[in-house]
Amino acid sequence: MDIQNHYYGHSAVLAAYAGLSRPRHVAGLLQHGWTATSPVAAHFADFPQVGRNPRRRLLVWSHRSRAWSPSDEDRPTTAVGAPVLYLERLLQARGWRRSDRLGPVFVPFHGTRLVRVTGAHRELAAQVADVDGPSTVCLHSEDMTDPEITDAWAAAGHRLVTAGRRDDPAFLLRIMHLAGNASRLSSNRLSTAVLYAAAGGTPAAVWGDPLTFGAQSETALQALRDGWPEFHGAESRSDATSAEDQAATALARAELGGDALLEPDDLRAAMGWTGPASPGPAAQYWAGSPLAKAAMVLGLTKRSEQSTAAMSAGGFSPMLWLRHPVAHLPRPLPKGLDTPVTTVEPLPADQVPAEHPAPDTDTVTRTS
Numbered sequence: 426m427d428i429q430n431h432y433y434g435h436s437a438v439l440a441a442y443a444g445l446s447r448p449r450h451v452a453g454l455l456q457h458g459w460t461a462t463s464p465v466a467a468h469f470a471d472f473p474q475v476g477r478n479p480r481r482r483l484l485v486w487s488h489r490s491r492a493w494s495p496s497d498e499d500r501p502t503t504a505v506g507a508p509v510l511y512l513e514r515l516l517q518a519r520g521w522r523r524s525d526r527l528g529p530v531f532v533p534f535h536g537t538r539l540v541r542v543t544g545a546h547r548e549l550a551a552q553v554a555d556v557d558g559p560s561t562v563c564l565h566s567e568d569m570t571d572p573e574i575t576d577a578w579a580a581a582g583h584r585l586v587t588a589g590r591r592d593d594p595a596f597l598l599r600i601m602h603l604a605g606n607a608s609r610l611s612s613n614r615l616s617t618a619v620l621y622a623a624a625g626g627t628p629a630a631v632w633g634d635p636l637t638f639g640a641q642s643e644t645a646l647q648a649l650r651d652g653w654p655e656f657h658g659a660e661s662r663s664d665a666t667s668a669e670d671q672a673a674t675a676l677a678r679a680e681l682g683g684d685a686l687l688e689p690d691d692l693r694a695a696m697g698w699t700g701p702a703s704p705g706p707a708a709q710y711w712a713g714s715p716l717a718k719a720a721m722v723l724g725l726t727k728r729s730e731q732s733t734a735a736m737s738a739g740g741f742s743p744m745l746w747l748r749h750p751v752a753h754l755p756r757p758l759p760k761g762l763d764t765p766v767t768t769v770e771p772l773p774a775d776q777v778p779a780e781h782p783a784p785d786t787d788t789v790t791r792t793s
Contacts, residue, residue, distance in 0.1 A: 426450060426481065426709035428592075428755050429468065432457040435508040437594035437762050442511040443693045447761030450706035452697025453482035456507075459617040459680060461649055463493035465502065471718045473726070476500035480705075484695060487682035491652050505695050506682035509621050512601055514686070515766045523605045523625055529557035530607035530622075531583070534614035534636060535565030544636035546574050549613060550581035552633055557611070559583055561771075563603055563618070566590050569777045579774070586771035590778050594759040595769045601625075602768035615649045615656055623656070623677035628670050631656045710755050 430436055435457060436448035454475055456464040464485050469475060476483040477500055486507040488495050495502050531553050534542060553560055559582040566587045568574045578585055588599040600621060604610055610622035613633040623629035635646055650657045655673045678684075693699050697706060720726045772778070 426452065426475070426706045427454055427472070427714040428710070429457045430455045431759050432591045432596075433508075433600075434594040434597040434759070434762075437759050438508045438512045438515070438597055438766075439692060439696065440698075441762045441764065441766055442515055443689045443696070443698060445693075445698065445761065448758050449696075449698050449702060450710050450758070451484070452480060452703065452706045453484055455484045455505075455696075456486050459486070459507075459620050461492050461615070461645075461652065463498065465493075465498045465500065471721045472714075476502065480697075481709075482695065482697075485682075487680055487685060489679045489682070489684065491680070503695060504682050504685035505692065506686040509597060509601065510624070510678075510681055510683055510686055511692075512597055512766070513625060516601070516605075516768065519765055519767070521605070521768070523627060525606070525608040527561050527603065527606040528608050529560040530563065530603050530610045531557065531560045532563045532603075532610065532612045532616070532618040533568070533578075534612060534616060535568050542568070542636050545634055546577035546636070547580070549634045549636070550578045550583060553611075554581040554583065556632075557609070561586060561603065561607075563588060563600075563771060566777060569774065575774065585774040587774075587777060589772055592756065592759065593778070594762060598762070598767070598769040599771045603771060605768065614646075615653055619656060620677040620680055623670075623673045624681050624683070626670075626674055629656060629673060629677070715754060 430451040431448060435455060436451065440446070440448040454469050454472060456468055458468075460467040465476075465483060469483055475481045483500060483502045484505050485495075485502045486504065488502070488504040495504075533546070533549065550562075553562070562578050562583040562585055564574065564578070564585060564587050566589055569585070569587045575585060586603075588596045588603075590596070600618060604618065604622040604627055605625055607622060607627050609628040609630065610618065611630045611632060612619050613631065613635050615631050619629045619631060631649075653676070655669070655676050687695060697703065717726070
C-alpha cells in the first residue's frame with residue numbers, strides 16, 4: 426500500500442519465493458531496512474492507522490531485535506523475516522554457497538537525497554586501503570553521482586560499484602552477490618549490509634570514521650557500539666575467532682528474523698496475496714499513501730512522540746521531503762525476478778543509473 430514495500434527488490438524476492446511471477450500490492454506496510462530503533466517509529470510513522478485493522482498489517486522482520494520490543498508499540502506487528510533470508514533460501518535451493526572470491530568489500534555509510542553524509546571520505550578511503558588493501562567499495566547510487574566522494578575512493582585504488590537505485594528489483598540480488606562472495610564485509614556504521622553479510626556467514630565488521638549524518642549525535646553512535654558490540658572492537662576484526670564470527674552470525678540472523686520465516690502459502694497470506702487481487706491496497710498505494718505523507722509534512726496529522734524522536738535521531742525532518750517530492754510518489758509495481766533466481770553482478774562506476782528514469786521493463790539477465 427506504499428512505495429516503501431517495493432524498495433530494494435524486496436517485494437520481487439518475496440513474490441518469487443511465494444511462487445508469483447511478479448509482486449502485487451501489499452495489504453499493509455513492510456519494513457524495508459534494519460533499524461537501530463523501532464521500525465514502527467522509523468518506517469511506518471506516516472501511517473499511524475495502519476496495523477489497527479487486521480486487514481492492513483505492519484510486517485516487520487523480527488521480534489527478537491535488540492533495538493525494540495513489540496510489546497512497547499501501540500499497534501500489533503507481524504514478524505515475517507527479512508527478504509534477504511528468503512533470497513538466501515532461493516539461492517541455496519540452486520546449490521549456491523558463499524565464497525571469498527571478491528576479497529574484502531567495504532560499504533561506506535551513505536546519505537540520501539534528503540540528508541547528505543559529510544566528512545573525510547578521502548581519509549577513510551586511505552584507511553581502508555591501508556587495512557584491507559584495494560577493495561571492492563559499494564557506494565549508494567546517489568553517492569556515486571558525487572565527484573567528491575567517488576574521487577576520494579577511486580584515488581585510494583578501490584574498485585567502485587553500486588547496487589543500483591532503490592526501485593531496482595535486482596538491488597538485493599546485487600547486495601547478495603557482494604555479501605556472499607566477500608572475504609570480509611566492513612562498514613563505518615552498523616547497517617543493513619553488515620547484518621546481511623554476517624547472517625550468511627561472511628565475517629563482518631564496523632570500523633573507521635563514522636562520518637557525519639544529519640544531526641545524529643555521538644550519543645547515537647555510542648548506542649550502536651553498546652547495543653551491538655559483536656560487530657565493533659578491533660579495527661578490522663581480522664583477529665576475530667571462529668566462535669566470535671559464529672556469535673555475530675547468530676545475532677544477525679536474530680535481528681533479521683531467521684526464526685520468523687514463512688512457507689510460501691503463509692507468506693502469501695501475510696502479504697495479502699491470496700485469492701483475487703483486492704482493490705483496497707491498490708487504492709491506498711496510488712492515492713491514500715501520497716495523501717497521508719502530504720498530511721504529515723503539512724502538519725495536518727501528527728507523528729507520535731516515539732516517531733518524532735526516531736526521525737530526529739536519524740537526522741531527518743519531515744520538511745526534508747519537500748526537497749524531492751516527486752521521488753516519493755508511487756510508480757508502477759516492479760517486475761518479477763527471472764527464474765531460476767541467481768545473484769546479479771553489481772553495477773560498475775561507469776553504469777550509474779539515472780536518478781529518475783522511466784519505469785524499467787527489461788528482464789534481469791546479468792548473473793554471477
